Amino acid sequence: MIDGVFWTALALVFEPQTLMVGLAAAMFGLFVGAVPGLSATMAVALLIPVTFFMPPVPALVAVVMTTAMAIFAGDIPSVLLRIPGTPASAAYTDDAFAMTKRGQGELAMGICLVTSAIGGLFGAVVLVLLAPILADFAIRFSSFEYFWLVLLGLTCAVFVCHGNMIKGTVSLLLGLFIATIGLDPLAGFPRFTFEVRDLYSGLPFIATMVGMFAVSEILRTVTALGQPLEVVKHQFGNVFAGVWRVLRRYHWNMWRGNAIGTAIGILPGAGADIAAWISYSVGKRFSRTPETFGKGSEEGLVDAGAANNAAVAGAWVPALVFGIPGDSVTAIVIGMLFLKGLQPGPMIFDNSPVETTALFIAFFVANLALLPIGWLAIKASGYTLSIPRAYLMPIILLFCMVGSFAVNNDPFAILVMLVMGVVAFLMMENDIPIAPAILGMVLGDQLEKTFLTSLMKVDGEVSRLIERPIAAWLAAITVIIWAMMLWSAWRQWRAAKTRA
Amino acid sequence: MRFNNAVLGGLLLAGAIAIVVTASGFPNVPGQQFGPRHFPYLIAAGFGVCGALLVAQGLATRRATGEAWVRLGDWMTSPRHLLNVGVVLGAMLVYWWAAPVLGFIPTAFILLALMMRWLGAGWLGAVCVAAATTAMIHISFYSWLRVSLPLGLMRDVLYP
Numbered sequence: 001m002i003d004g005v006f007w008t009a010l011a012l013v014f015e016p017q018t019l020m021v022g023l024a025a026a027m028f029g030l031f032v033g034a035v036p037g038l039s040a041t042m043a044v045a046l047l048i049p050v051t052f053f054m055p056p057v058p059a060l061v062a063v064v065m066t067t068a069m070a071i072f073a074g075d076i077p078s079v080l081l082r083i084p085g086t087p088a089s090a091a092y093t094d095d096a097f098a099m100t101k102r103g104q105g106e107l108a109m110g111i112c113l114v115t116s117a118i119g120g121l122f123g124a125v126v127l128v129l130l131a132p133i134l135a136d137f138a139i140r141f142s143s144f145e146y147f148w149l150v151l152l153g154l155t156c157a158v159f160v161c162h163g164n165m166i167k168g169t170v171s172l173l174l175g176l177f178i179a180t181i182g183l184d185p186l187a188g189f190p191r192f193t194f195e196v197r198d199l200y201s202g203l204p205f206i207a208t209m210v211g212m213f214a215v216s217e218i219l220r221t222v223t224a225l226g227q228p229l230e231v232v233k234h235q236f237g238n239v240f241a242g243v244w245r246v247l248r249r250y251h252w253n254m255w256r257g258n259a260i261g262t263a264i265g266i267l268p269g270a271g272a273d274i275a276a277w278i279s280y281s282v283g284k285r286f287s288r289t290p291e292t293f294g295k296g297s298e299e300g301l302v303d304a305g306a307a308n309n310a311a312v313a314g315a316w317v318p319a320l321v322f323g324i325p326g327d328s329v330t331a332i333v334i335g336m337l338f339l340k341g342l343q344p345g346p347m348i349f350d351n352s353p354v355e356t357t358a359l360f361i362a363f364f365v366a367n368l369a370l371l372p373i374g375w376l377a378i379k380a381s382g383y384t385l386s387i388p389r390a391y392l393m394p395i396i397l398l399f400c401m402v403g404s405f406a407v408n409n410d411p412f413a414i415l416v417m418l419v420m421g422v423v424a425f426l427m428m429e430n431d432i433p434i435a436p437a438i439l440g441m442v443l444g445d446q447l448e449k450t451f452l453t454s455l456m457k458v459d460g461e462v463s464r465l466i467e468r469p470i471a472a473w474l475a476a477i478t479v480i481i482w483a484m485m486l487w488s489a490w491r492q493w494r495a496a497k498t499r500a
Numbered sequence: 501m502r503f504n505n506a507v508l509g510g511l512l513l514a515g516a517i518a519i520v521v522t523a524s525g526f527p528n529v530p531g532q533q534f535g536p537r538h539f540p541y542l543i544a545a546g547f548g549v550c551g552a553l554l555v556a557q558g559l560a561t562r563r564a565t566g567e568a569w570v571r572l573g574d575w576m577t578s579p580r581h582l583l584n585v586g587v588v589l590g591a592m593l594v595y596w597w598a599a600p601v602l603g604f605i606p607t608a609f610i611l612l613a614l615m616m617r618w619l620g621a622g623w624l625g626a627v628c629v630a631a632a633t634t635a636m637i638h639i640s641f642y643s644w645l646r647v648s649l650p651l652g653l654m655r656d657v658l659y660p
Contacts, residue, residue, distance in 0.1 A: 053645040166553050170512065173546045177519070180543065184536035187529045191536055192522060215592075222584035222619065223575035390619035391626075394612050395633050397588060401595050402604075402637055406647040414596045418589065429501055429573060430508065448539040460533050 009357035012057040013365060021058040022065045022362075026369065029066035030377040033073025034384045035392065036083040040070035040272070041328045042217055045209045046396070048336050049403030052206075056340040056355045061362045063336065067312050067329055068120050068366040071272050072374050075112035075305070076381045079105055088272035088308040091280040098296030108301060110239035111246055113374045115254060115305035120367030122258035122306075123265060123313030128360045130266075131349070134321045138346035143457070144465060146322075147450035148474035150443050153324040155481050157269025157436040165489050167432045175440020176447065178203060185449045198412040205335045207404035207413035208420045208441065212434055213328070214400045215421025218393050220428065236378050250302040253283055257306030264307070265314020269439050271327025272308035279307035309370075313363050320348055320356065324443060331438045502571040506558025512551030519544040587618050603652025604642075609634045 012018060025047065032043035043066050051059035074086030075096060082097035084090040099108035141149070154172055161168035181192045182202030193199040247254060257279040264275035283303030284293045293300045315326025316333075323344035325331035337344050342352045349356050377384070404413040424434055458464035466472040503511075523540040561567050575581035591611050599607045612630035617623060641647040651658060 050645065053647075166550050166557070169546065170508075170550045170554075173543055173550065177540070177543050177547075180540055184526075184539075186534075187532075187536050189526055189536040191526060191540065215588075218588055219585060222588055223573070223581045388621065390616055390621040391629050393588075393619060394591075394615035395629075397591060397615070398595075398608055398612060398633065398637060401592060402608075402641055402647070402649065405649075406641060406645065409648050411596050411600065414592060418592045418596075422589070426501065430503055452534045452538065455534055456532065 005353045005357050009057075009354050009361055012354065013061060013358050013361045015058075018058045018061055021054065022061045022365070022369075023373075025062035025065040026069045026366070026373050029069030030073040030373065031384060032066075033070030033085050034076045034377065034381060035387070036077045036081065036085050038217060038396075039086045039213065040067050040074070040088065041332065042213045043067070043070045044329050044332050045206070045213045046399055046403055048206050048209070048332060049406045051336060052339060052407050056342060056352075057358045059336065059340060060355065060359045061365075063329075063333055064359065064362040065366045065369075068116075068309060068363075068370055069373065069377075071309050071312055072113065072116040072370055073377055075109070075116070076378060077385060079108050079112070080381060080385060086273075088276055088311075090273065091276040092301050092304040094294045095297050095300045098294075099298070099301070102296060104296070106237050106239045107242050107246070107298070109236060109378050110241070110243040111298060111301045112305050113239060113371065113378070114243050114247065115257070115302055116309040116374070117367050117370045118254065119258050119261055119306045119308065119310035120313060120370065121364065122255075123262045123310035124360065124363035124367060126262045126310075127313045127316055127363060131317050131320050134317065135346040135349050138321055141346070141470070142468070143450045143453045144468050144471040145474060147447065147454050147465065148471050148478060149322055150324060150447045150450060152474055152478045152481075153268030153318065153322075154436070154439055154443060154447070155478050156267050157439045159481050159485055160264075160267065160270040160274050161433045161436060163431055163433070165485050167430075168436050171427065171432050171434065172436035172440045175437035175442075176444040177440075178208070178437070179441050179444020180448070185445050186452055198410070203416055203420070203441075204404070204408065204410065204413045205441075206332075206407050207417040209332050209335070209438070210400045210404050211417035211420030212424040212438065214396060215417055216424035216428060216434075218397055218400075219421060219425040221389060221393055236381070239375060239378055246298050246302065250299050253299055253302045254306045256282065257303045258310045261307030261310030262314035265311030265326050266317045268318055268324050268326055269435055270311075271315060271329065271435075272311040275311035275314075276304040276308040280304040309367070316359070316363075320344055320359075321346055323446065325439060328435050328438050331435075331442045334442055501573055501576055504558045504562055504567050504569045504571075505554040506562065507569050509551040509554030509556075509558055512547045512554065516544040516547035516551060519547065584619065587615060591615055599652070600650045601652055603654040604649040605634055605638055605654050606652070608637065 028047065029040070029043055032038045033040060044063055047062060047066055051062055054062070070086060071088050074084055074089035077083050077085040078089045078093040078096040079100050082093055084093045096108045096112065099105065158165065158168040158172055179202070181199055183189065183200055184191050190200055260279040260282060261275040264270045264278055265272070280300055280303050283300055284290045287293065287299055289297070289299070311327070312329070315330045318324040318326050319330035319334055323334060325334055334344055342348060342355055400417060401414050404417045405411060407413065427434055454465055455462070466475045519540050523537040523544070526535065526537040529535040575585070595607055595611060609630050612633055613626045616626035616630060638649065642649045
């Protein structure tokens with residue numbers, strides 16, 4: 001039976017049409033990732049309207065290809081421009097650029113490429129092994145466990161935010177509020193719709209995502225236009241020369257980076273960027289030469305490079321098993337899974353075995369294909385980075401408008417995209433993180449439904465929400481994380497007061 | 501444009517009140533303890549707490565450093581960059597209004613060419629890239645993906 005499913009999925013992934021879609025998505029991901037300011041999340045947000053018209057397997061392959069390629073391609077401008085192409089490359093940009101300056105551009109690029117591919121494969125193995133086990137466990141969950149799990153996921157999204165915890169919480173609450181717009185999940189009463197019929201089914205998800213991730217970036221770019229990028233002219237030779245020597249020397253760093261990346265990816269709300277930062281910090285902490293970090297350290301590059309692509313697959317674990325996104329990419333993907341009739345949750349492996357197996361295969365194919373396709377992207381990097389923003393931004397904006405419109409053929413989506421783009425832009429200007437808001441939007445409905453259903457089951461006695469053992473454990477972890485955040489905020493406040 | 505935290509907190513408190521007032525009009529569900537208003541109440545409570553904390557934080561910062569209530573970003577003091585933002589937002593509004601009337605092809609072409617030119621591209625490059633992009637998007641979305649992009653004035657030209 002399993003063999004049959006596997007071969008069917010394999011055949012679907014290797015259909016010529018699916019391979020063509022995958023190749024096109026890979027090119028798209030490489031391009032978006034390599035252009036500074038355009039992120040992997042934005043690539044996926046722009047891709048989703050197109051996948052709307054595809055069968056499930058090519059759509060999944062397209063998303064996996066785009067993400068894996070975009071996260072790697074973010075390293076290219078790090079090496080050549082000292083500007084990370086995506087936030088996931090920011091942790092080691094100084095090291096990559098310092099290596100280029102001292103004539104080791106090929107080696108820096110090779111380390112990034114190979115560690116990305118290995119990290120991605122490691123994450124894929126964990127996804128394949130862990131997700132079905134977790135699903136077997138999660139099948140016993142009732143609304144109580146789901147409520148605490150969703151709350152824990154949302155808590156983690158605030159916990160991993162850089163900067164002001166209050167602003168992280170505000171972002172989360174904003175997302176939860178946006179999720180309440182439309183018919184309420186229990187009684188079907190229209191809330192905050194102000195008699196606008198288009199709002200009865202809530203804000204259009206894809207237009208909201210495109211607005212928050214793509215339009216906000218366009219606005220950010222056009223407010224900084226005129227600051228020319230200085231590309232280091234570098235003709236790449238053999239990028240693989242010397243890589244194996246470095247990986248042999250730092251093999252422990254690589255496996256540790258893979259493990260950290262995958263674990264951080266599984267944590268709801270934390271994606272490849274945070275994985276890379278944490279792995280880089282851990283690498284520096286345990287290094288014999290921490291003083292070289294930030295100045296062209298091969299070790300730092302291995303540590304962080306191994307983590308970011310591993311996080312991509314890790315983020316799919318909670319998304320598939322619990323319907324709780326591991327990062328902002330999977331937050332968008334969950335919307336796509338529903339559109340494709342694939343209901344995320346513990347039953348997904350039973351209800352859609354071919355599609356989930358195809359997804360696993362796609363991760364292996366994408367990360368193996370990363371080596372040759374990534375190598376070509378490195379060779380073509382000079383051309384990619386020289387495309388003027390004056391051409392690029394209007395084209396992306398048109399894609400945003402057409403993509404948002406395309407899902408339901410509804411011009412209202414363009415207005416939603418505009419408003420949400422401005423909201424996200426103002427949030428970024430005021431250091432309010434966007435990721436918690438996205439998680440709030442995706443999980444708000446589920447949080448409300450599980451919370452109120454559980455309360456009804458226990459006649460409104462809040463204390464009985466923890467009477468089941470797993471629910472109690474999840475509640476305890478959630479409370480501990482909130483206590484840690486409050487403790488940390490209090491210490492920061494005390495330190496600031498002492499300084500003043 | 502950066503607001504002092506006290507201003508952000510004030511906006512959140514106002515938002516919290518607005519949510520409570522609006523949600524108080526939501527009906528009870530007969531026979532149920534909880535209804536459509538309870539979750540928004542919790543969100544409003546969260547906004548209220550965060551708003552109060554931000555107000556306290558913002559006032560403390562203002563006392564210590566003299567931070568302005570609103571600080572304009574560099575782009576807001578540059579007419580060129582301010583207009584860039586206006587052009588992007590205006591383009592979306594124009595597309596929303598004009599595409600159903602004029603059709604996707606003329607609207608997209610004109611908007612692309614004008615935006616590219618405004619952002620610094622040469623006329624010839626802007627017109628050529630705008631034409632090629634419009635054609636590519638029309639073919640891929642309208643012909644391949646079967647998205648009913650508005651034809652508008654082009655209906656008679658494309659399908660006489």
